[in-house]
Structure formats: structure tokens, C-alpha cells
Amino acid sequence: MIIIGERINGMFTDIGNAIKDRNPAAVQEWAKKQEVAGARYLDINTGPASKNQAEDMKWLVEVAQEASDLPLALDSTNYDAIEAGLALCKRPAMINSVPAEMPKMERVFEMAAKYNAAVIGLAMNEQGIPKDAESRVALAMELVAMADAYGLHMEDLYIDPLVLPCNVGQDHGPEVFETLRQIKLLADPAPRTVVGLSNISQGTKNRELINRVFAVMAMACGLDAAIADACDDELVEAVATARIVLNMDIYCDSYVDVFRKQG
Amino acid sequence: MIIIGERINGMFTDIGNAIKDRNPAAVQEWAKKQEVAGARYLDINTGPASKNQAEDMKWLVEVAQEASDLPLALDSTNYDAIEAGLALCKRPAMINSVPAEMPKMERVFEMAAKYNAAVIGLAMNEQGIPKDAESRVALAMELVAMADAYGLHMEDLYIDPLVLPCNVGQDHGPEVFETLRQIKLLADPAPRTVVGLSNISQGTKNRELINRVFAVMAMACGLDAAIADACDDELVEAVATARIVLNMDIYCDSYVDVFRKQG
Numbered sequence: 312m313i314i315i316g317e318r319i320n321g322m323f324t325d326i327g328n329a330i331k332d333r334n335p336a337a338v339q340e341w342a343k344k345q346e347v348a349g350a351r352y353l354d355i356n357t358g359p360a361s362k363n364q365a366e367d368m369k370w371l372v373e374v375a376q377e378a379s380d381l382p383l384a385l386d387s388t389n390y391d392a393i394e395a396g397l398a399l400c401k402r403p404a405m406i407n408s409v410p411a412e413m414p415k416m417e418r419v420f421e422m423a424a425k426y427n428a429a430v431i432g433l434a435m436n437e438q439g440i441p442k443d444a445e446s447r448v449a450l451a452m453e454l455v456a457m458a459d460a461y462g463l464h465m466e467d468l469y470i471d472p473l474v475l476p477c478n479v480g481q482d483h484g485p486e487v488f489e490t491l492r493q494i495k496l497l498a499d500p501a502p503r504t505v506v507g508l509s510n511i512s513q514g515t516k517n518r519e520l521i522n523r524v525f526a527v528m529a530m531a532c533g534l535d536a537a538i539a540d541a542c543d544d545e546l547v548e549a550v551a552t553a554r555i556v557l558n559m560d561i562y563c564d565s566y567v568d569v570f571r572k573q574g
Numbered sequence: 575m576i577i578i579g580e581r582i583n584g585m586f587t588d589i590g591n592a593i594k595d596r597n598p599a600a601v602q603e604w605a606k607k608q609e610v611a612g613a614r615y616l617d618i619n620t621g622p623a624s625k626n627q628a629e630d631m632k633w634l635v636e637v638a639q640e641a642s643d644l645p646l647a648l649d650s651t652n653y654d655a656i657e658a659g660l661a662l663c664k665r666p667a668m669i670n671s672v673p674a675e676m677p678k679m680e681r682v683f684e685m686a687a688k689y690n691a692a693v694i695g696l697a698m699n700e701q702g703i704p705k706d707a708e709s710r711v712a713l714a715m716e717l718v719a720m721a722d723a724y725g726l727h728m729e730d731l732y733i734d735p736l737v738l739p740c741n742v743g744q745d746h747g748p749e750v751f752e753t754l755r756q757i758k759l760l761a762d763p764a765p766r767t768v769v770g771l772s773n774i775s776q777g778t779k780n781r782e783l784i785n786r787v788f789a790v791m792a793m794a795c796g797l798d799a800a801i802a803d804a805c806d807d808e809l810v811e812a813v814a815t816a817r818i819v820l821n822m823d824i825y826c827d828s829y830v831d832v833f834r835k836q837g
Contacts, residue, residue: 477818477819477825484820484821511819515825517815548780557747562741
């Protein structure tokens, strides 16, 4: 599992203020911190208070790229803002995200093809998030078919089965695991999988414990990536360990440090 | 996943000395400590130095039962010692363990039927531990067939896919996960599954980290039980959390304490 660092998001006060004041310090500090901690992508989200999402996205992209060489995951439901950001990305970026809905898929997969970007596709549509694995997988198949039609490689399609907080949608947990397993059977090579990790623990106690336990369990079911707190040391240690157990990295006594440095 | 507390084992110096001196203090202390920490069974093993395994097993069984009401898992390759212990067990016990070999299976399943005991069956035979999941599952099927022939309920058959240390048998990790998944498809109701948890981290650094990450990943693949250190608080917290995520226990803010008390 790779970590898409979640911290450059206008929802956090320091980043929200940085955007408002066009002060790059906090953005660049988090870009560097997340990279050192082991993130492989930086999520970039202007946040709910943004009045001009395209301009704010462009500024964040430029400022983040001055501080870090990591590729970016542009996170917005405003596709004009995403496209404005994509045009400035120096490395192939990720579009976060698109539901299994026309014409949103058409717009997003066309942009992905134009800018050589990866795409996060959500297993939901106009009717919301399905309750069972079967319906989620059906929506995942729609995303696979559309991605394929636009020439996107399956390695560049990250499907998010959609995680609900375990204190309100507890019955979704096993369905998410089953969805992850079945997504890996939809195509060969298989599409990738991603979750928004902190969703599992919204409003709970022991948030970090729940996050890291869920993360490694999901890895056992085929999870490839997570938008998560790269600076949560215990999460990074658990993920590095899961990669050893899954035989994805070669064991050595310093495997946690090796994992961080690969970031 | 339930924890079978591993600590009453003559391999540990304090228990080895307790057996030699017929001094019950250490045995009873660990019986109580493991019960309070959340163990559901107590493993009982006379250890490698035992000169008279049957007599030592009988003594351990009697002494442990004076201190705790938990059922016992009698752990030996000496089936006379197991039978001597079973005859003294006040609650239905577990036999740990039998490989997929005749005539060992005949002896063990016959004892299980006579004493109403559960059985841990190992996915190995005279040729050793198979490398791939498919061969492990074939041996699991032999255990299922024999258990069925002796009238054992599938809920009382715990199949151990056999875990190797991740620093020497790293390629076995994914095979063990696949074996766990497939065992659940062998019968309906399915047999249960168990591992000797500390095997995954023999000779590694970060032993407890590796143990608890492996445990919850295996739970996502269908692991029901582990012979493990019930007094490892972080392991117990991770297991309790995995049970929440798998919707096996109802979420409440104090779910870790609730899990311990159910022990």
C-alpha cells in the first residue's frame, strides 16, 4: 500500500489560512514532512472555504511542487479546478475523484488521457453508496469499462470501494473487504484500489488504532493505496510490516526505515 | 479471533521450574493473568525438558483448573500425555495438535470423540509443510474428512495452515492468507482456523509489531483463533479493533475493555 499524504487540505486551519493569505510556508512544510515520512503522492485539496477553486488549486500545485518532487493527487469535485491544476503538474498526477456517473466519467477520463493522469474512481453513483459488495463491484466494473474505453491503463485506475465510519456503518466493513478482493478479479492486469483511510474512524475513539488496523486488514484483501496521514508513525510502521508479511518488500531488520526512504 | 494463551509452557523458565518443583504458584499466576487479559483458552505444554510428560500434564491440568475456569488446550506430540490430561479436564478441552497423517489422526479424533474435545489439525504430513496454498488446502481437506468420519462438528476442528518466520519463509505469508480463505470454503458450516502467532516473528526485530499486524491481516482472511501472548496489550487492542471492523462485536467507545471482559 502506498500512502497519498492527506495533509495539504484547506479543511485544516493552517492550510486554509495559507491559501487565503497566499503564504506558502505551511503548504511547503507539509509537502516536505509528508515526503520524508513515506508518502508517495501529495493530496491537494483547496478545502470547503475556497471561493475560487481553480485559482486556489493552481497556487497550491505550484507551491507544493517547489517543495517536493512527489506527484500530486488533485482532490476536488470541481473539474475545472482539477484541469487548471493538471495543466501545471510537472509529473503525472492523479485525479481524485469521479463517481460511476455519466457525464462525469466522460469529463474525467478525457482529462486523464490528455494529461496522462491516474484516476480515483468511486464505487457510487447518483443513488449513493451501495450497501453490499456486489453492487459496489458492479459500479467498479462501470469504471473499469469507461477507463478502458478512454485508453487508461488499469494500473492508473484506483477504485475506492468507499469506507464508512465503523460506529455508524459497521456492516459496511466486511462488504468493503469483499469489494477489494473482487475488484482484483475484474480485469487482468487488475485495477488498483484505494480508500480514504480516516473515514473508518470518523467520530470514534482510538482513531489511529482503528485506522492502522483497518489499513493492514484491507491490504490483506488487496488494498494498493490510501489517502492517509503519512506522519502517523505507527500507521507507517504497520503498513511497512504488512508489506513484509505479504512478501512485497524483502525482510531486513531495518525494513521500516527502508520503507520510509523509498518514499 | 480468540486468543489461546501461550504462557503455560515448560519452555519458559518459570513454568519449567514450577513443573520440576511441583510448585503451582507460577502456573496459577499465569492462568489468572491470561484470563483477565482476554484469553479464551489456556494452552498447556509440559515443555521440552519434561521426563514424564503424562504425569507433568496431569499436574499442570489440575493446577491450572484450580486457578481459572477457562478451558484448556493440551499441547503435546505425546498422545498418551494428552489423553492423561483430557481425563482430568472439567470443561471440553482442545487437543493441540495432529498432522494430516494416519494413524495419528485416528488416535486423536477418537480421543476427541471420547472426551468431547476440539482438535487443532495441522496442514502438514510426513513430507513436511507444503509451500503453496493449494497443497495446504488439500491436507486441510484430509483433516475435514477424518474429523467428519469421527463425528466431530466442524466448529470443533481448528485447522492451522502453519506459519513460518517472515525472515526465512517470507513467500509463505501470502500462501497462508490464501489457505485461510480457502479453508472457509471446504465445508458448510466451515471448519475453524488457528495459527501459532509468534511463529511469524521468530528471530526478527519488532516481534510484537509483526505479530499484531499479521494477526489482524489473517483475521481479514478468516482466522478464528491464535495461540498467542494474551498479555500483549497492543495485540489484544488490535484484535478487539479488528473484530469491530469485521462487524463481529458492536462498536462502543469502550470496545477494547468490553472485549477483555468477555474473556
